[in-house]
Each structure stands twice: as structure tokens, then as C-alpha cells.
Amino acid sequence: MQTFDTVKAGSLEQVSLKTESISGSEAVLDAFLHEGVTTIFGYPGGAIMPIYDALYDYQDKLEHILVRHEQGAIHAAQGFARTSGKTGVVFATSGPGATNLVTGLADAMIDSTPLVCITGQVFAHLLGTDAFQETDIINITTPITKWNYQITDATEIPTVLAKAFFIACSGRPGPVLIDISKNAQLQKFDYKGYQKCEFIRSYRPKPFVRQEYVEQAADLINKAKKPLVVFGQGVILGKAEKEFQDFIEKAGLPAAWTIMGLSALPSGHPLNVGMLGMHGNYAPNVLTNECDVLIAVGMRFDDRVTGRLDKYAKQAKIIHLDIDPAEIDKNVKTTVSVWGDCKETLPLLIQLLNHNQHPEWLQTFKALEQKEIDACIQNELHPTGEQMTMGEVIDVLNELTEGKAVIVTDVGQHQMVACRYAQFNQSKSNITSGGLGTMGFALPAAIGAKFGAPNQTVIAIMGDGGVQMTIQELGTIMQSQVDVKLLILNNQFLGMVRQWQELFHGKRYSFVDIESPDFVQVAKGYGIPGQRVTARENLKEALKAMLEYKGAYLLEVMVGKENNVFPMVEAGTSVSEIRLK
């Protein structure tokens, strides 16, 4: 019988001119250097101490940011990965250290963020004995990692780490967790050098592109009278922003975005018709149920985007471009599916497209946009009432940053407002927790985002609820001297839950009236200057002061207590039933 257990030379085999004896911990750090890692976010502990001991000698090559909680480490790594386009790296110890990563892993999994998390584990001989600080982190994280693996023998480290980096950042990216027992970290072995992994026989990061489907898709687009493009983060992950712009411009296609796709296309682009979904814009939501061809690019038809599925774009022929075959027909049945990296598939499609414009169809968007401006946008951005709105804060921020800042948002009303109104002129500048909706995400993610994009202004926009979930990371800002701007939009409520309670639970405000500390004083305690603004006339100056300050700065803006975010597609309704008030 023929067997296939041999690995091709030059693919997975390690090759080196010389060997040396090093510890498992040193092999981990050497792998990082070969993978271009510059920054690690982590927190030491007993079971990862050998790696931290080795790190002591690598301080000039690897920057380690000491966070205040492992959840902070992983969200920071997510922020780093999202702004830099590289793989974020995290260290945590076993047991509670490892379980504190769970929220961030789930967040990174659903938002396709490339991470390599290294957790320490108890000695191999103690595995399964309920040893001190032992948890079965591999089984805990199986459904929320793209891949995970436990190492109990140091000789496995170079090949497993190479696989980990390859899996995390290729294809549809995602988090990988590598659990290394303490004995493997300490164990010395003959190190034959590190070789990057470029092929795993049982892993196909990019599906084979089928030209006939590209042709069918092009044919549908060329014949469309009322086409609509809906795009997601796949455009950014595929680094296909230019190809995407060429695509919509050649065929004159109006393009609407999911919040994960935001910043892939400049906000002011004439074909950018706004945000989709629950708190998206009126025109793209309503016209989803009027278009004749819907072209989904690198997005996964999340239920927050589609609303009621049985009433979603039923009239349209649907083309779905996605790198992940499991996404095709998962939620919305497609007419033509083009599997592949949109960096490769979009150019193939562009070649076959006719130059086109759809002036009348685009005019329909304009008309509906005006309706939305009159019903909500005007009031939100230019309120006449005494209380400040979240929207007007974002509007002034736009004016001052010219859409060039990296905006990191937490989860809640402010997130929806920021995504709706913030201007983005550069890709990878919108960092938010899209799929999991993790409160507490923004503060640590902003720290990481600044390390990932050191030359850009990074602004964390948070609610008074979310900031208190990971507020201890002010300590990380203090110690690492990272220049992030912290903007708290304080409505003295858990605003989004309160909005739902108002609209759907008869104003029974059950436990949403949250008290906050004096944020400015808390920041001061961490050596971070700041101020609170309560009057509109001081807003612009205060934002200016925040942006001009060299270093971290906290600005708390008191906004209207019971303002709601509109438009809104209520749960259980169709996107065309979106309400304006």
C-alpha cells in the first residue's frame, strides 16, 4: 500500500547550518523574532515564568507591555493587529491567566483578528490532576480559536509556533492559542533553527478561484439596473481597498458597509452610501429590499445587518465574494458565489465589468438620505436643545481630525453614533468589537492600536459603562506612556440597554442607572491629565486641548441622558421597516 507520511523537504522540515542547545522559552522568543513580532502584551505568572525569564534577555528586541488584566492584554493585541495588519501576540499564565483570555479570544474569532496567544501550563506530569492553577484551556478555547495546541515537549516549539503564525494570519485570520507546559519551557534541546511554515496539507487558506463563477457574477453585475454592494472587513483583511474602489468605480456601484467594513472606503467617496444594519443608514437598508443585484464582498450577513432573514433582499440576485467557503449560503442563499481572497477575485471581476453609472438609482439613495437628515441626522449633529448629543461631539471631532484619526469604540450607543458619524479617510482606522459586542474593549484596544499605528492619533470613544469594565488599564497607559486620547461620552446610563427598555419594555429601567466615579480624578490618580465638559460652548476647545496634548489625555463629555440612536431596525423586523424615530 502506498503511504503519504513523508513531508516534502523544504516545506516543513527544519534546516539549519548548525545546531545549538537552547531552552523551550528561548525557542518561543526566537520564533517571534523570525515572525517579525515587535510587541507583546502580557501578564506574568507562575506557569509562564520561564518564558518571562528568557524575555529579560530579549528586551532590546521585543517590547513587552505589562497590562493590568489578561483581558486587557488580548484586547490590546487585537487593537495592535487591527491597525498594523500584523499578528497580535499575548502572554498569559495558566489557570486564571488563561481563562481571562476567553472573552478576547471569542471577540477575535468572530471578528477574524489574527492573534497568537501563548499560555503557560503546569508541568506535564501534573496535567489532569487539578494541580494549582491548572485549567484545561485547550478544551475551553476549542470553539473560540481557529486552532489551538498544547506543547509538552520543547522540541515541538519551533514547528508548532511556525504553524501557529501561519494559521493565525493566513486565509480568514483568527486567534490561535498555544499552551506550553512549564517543563517544555525549561527543557533544553538541540535547536536546528526556525523555518516559517508556508504549507499545511490539511489546511487550505485560500479556496481555488473558479473563473466560471467570476464570469457569471460579472454578467449579473453588467445586466443590473439597481445594483448594491455591501462590504465588510474582508476588504481590509485582504488589503484590497484599492481593488475594491476600482471595482465600484468602474461599474458605478453604490456601496454600503458593515461596521467591520468601515474605513475600507473613504467616508466621503461619492459611491459610499452609508452603514447597513440595525442602526445603519436609512437608504442602504431600505434599498436592500429594492436592489436587483446585491453584491456582498467580504461580509458574513450577520443578523444585525440582515434583520429578519425571510424578508431580506428576496427580490435580488445575490453574489457573495468570500474567502471562507463556510460563509457561503450560511445565512443568505446566493445566486453566484465567488470563493476566494477578494484581493484576487476583485481584479478578475473588474476585467469583465463594463464601465457603467447608475445615476437614477444613485439619486434614489440621495432622496432617502435627505429624509434621514431631516428626521434624525440634523437633530443629532446640530441639536437645538440644551443637552449635548453624542453625534455633535463626533461632528466636532471630525472637523478637528479631518478623518485621519484611528477611532477605537467600545460597545453601546456611543459605538453606533461614532460609527455612523465619524469620518474615516484611511483604512484600518476603525477599531471596534463588531461581532461579539464586548463592553470594555476600547480602552485596552486603543493602547494596542497606538502601538500598531504609532504615527496616528488614536482616540478611544467609550461610554460610562464600558470604560468601567476595564478601567484598570489606565495603569497600563501610565506605565507604558502610550499616547492615547480617552473620550468618555457620559449619559449616566447603560444607554443602549436603556433605549431598548424604553422602546420595548415600557420604560422599565431595570438596573441601567449606573453611577460613575469622577473619571477625571481617577485618571489623575494614574498621572493622566483630563477635564470634564458639560457645556456646548466649551466642547470644541476641550477636544482641541485633548488632541493637542502630548501624551495620554482623558476627556469626559456629559451628554443627554435619554437620547436614542436612530434610525433603528427593530429585532424581528425587515431592513426596509427601519424606523426613523
Place this chain on the structure above:
Amino acid sequence: MQKQEFTITVYTEDQIGLLNRIAIIFSRRKVSIDSINSSPSEIKGIYRFTIVIHETEEMVIKICRQIEKQVDVLKTYYNTSDEIVWQELALYKVPTDEVAEKVQVERLLRENGARAVVIRKDYTVFETTGHREETDALIKVLEPYGLIEFVRSARIAIIKNSNGFHEKLKEFEQLAPGPELVENEYLNKRNEVFDY
């Protein structure tokens, strides 16, 4: 879409924890697994899972894509029962004195394609293989004679129109980056690296 019986065949690398990864795909969708078998395949180092579920074809397709998406899974197939040849093994334990005394049992066993695996003073174990209804039929036959214990294995199945997994595997291995694509600094120094 009507629910029906599907047999899913999964070829995987030999990887600890993969069974969990695959099982989670079913459990998070609240899909019940009728039977699951995992064993080495005809190719060294490659495992073959056979999973039986009762679901709509649409759900089966989605599940198969999720399984195939897992790193370490080489390929997933799904088939209806008429597209496969399948068997289950069943063991039956009955009191030996009953069997010895009543000759017709032997005939019944022959009629049901069963054979004795163990014969002891106190009990006898029979086995048979076949489809569910065949193994069920023997339970009914043996019950009057004091059936003590019964166990049935998971389904194993051969896909009728499969050419075997060897060819598919060759295809996967051919997708490996060729030497010209491998950014290997030692690539042109093979003589220095390897002792020929």
C-alpha cells in the same frame, strides 16, 4: 426541506482534540449525532470519521463546510444511505443453558447471520453485522431466551462511487509551495546543510 439520514465521512490528520472540535460543530447547532466512529484509514497517519445524523440536506452542507474549515481536517463528504455500503456490528449476551436447551435458537441465529463469539457455562455472546433493522431483528429473536445484554457499534460506511482517498491526498500534497516559492535561505546550500 425534509430531514433524512445522512452519513458524513471525514478524513483528518491524527491530532489530539480534533474529535472535540468536530463534535462541538454539531452540539452548538443542537444537532444530535446518531452514531460516530473514528478509526485509522487505509492511509498511514490519516483518520476516518463516520458520523450519522438525521437532518436536512441544507444543514448537512453547512455542517460539512464547518468541519472542513477546521485545520487538520483534510476532506469531508456527505452521503445518503443509498450512496454508501454500511454496516453495524452488534453483540448479544444470552444465558448458555437456554441456548443449549433450545435447538431452534441455533437455527434462528443462522437465519440471522449471527455467530457465537464466546461460549461459557453461564453465558454465550453472539455477534452479527448488518443494517439497523437486521441487528434489531435478532434482539427480538433472542429476547424470549433471556437476552442479558446487547450492544451495537457505530456505523462504518464505504462510499460507493469513491476512488479512495489516495488520489485526493496526492492532490492536496501537490498544492504545497514548490521549491521556487519557498523563501528558504538555505535552499541553495543544500550540500552544506545535509550530509549526502
